[in-house]
């Protein structure tokens with residue numbers, strides 16, 4: 189029974205870590221014309237980026253003037 193509880197605990201922790209990362213990590217194109225940040229690194233909008241793709245946080249991206257991408 190203790191083993192079952194342990195397994196359930198690891199499962200909960202694992203899903204928490206999995207769900208918490210995408211909410212905060214975003215990707216931006218470091219270009220003067222880029223205005224959007226993307227939750228998904230493979231977003232079609234990000235594939236057009238000819239500059240460096242930078243991983244940052246949602247808060248940081250918003251402070252830099254980026255708004256959320258609506259393509260994904």
Ligand SMILES: [Zn+2]
Nearest residue numbers: 226231233257
């Ligand atoms: Zn996007």
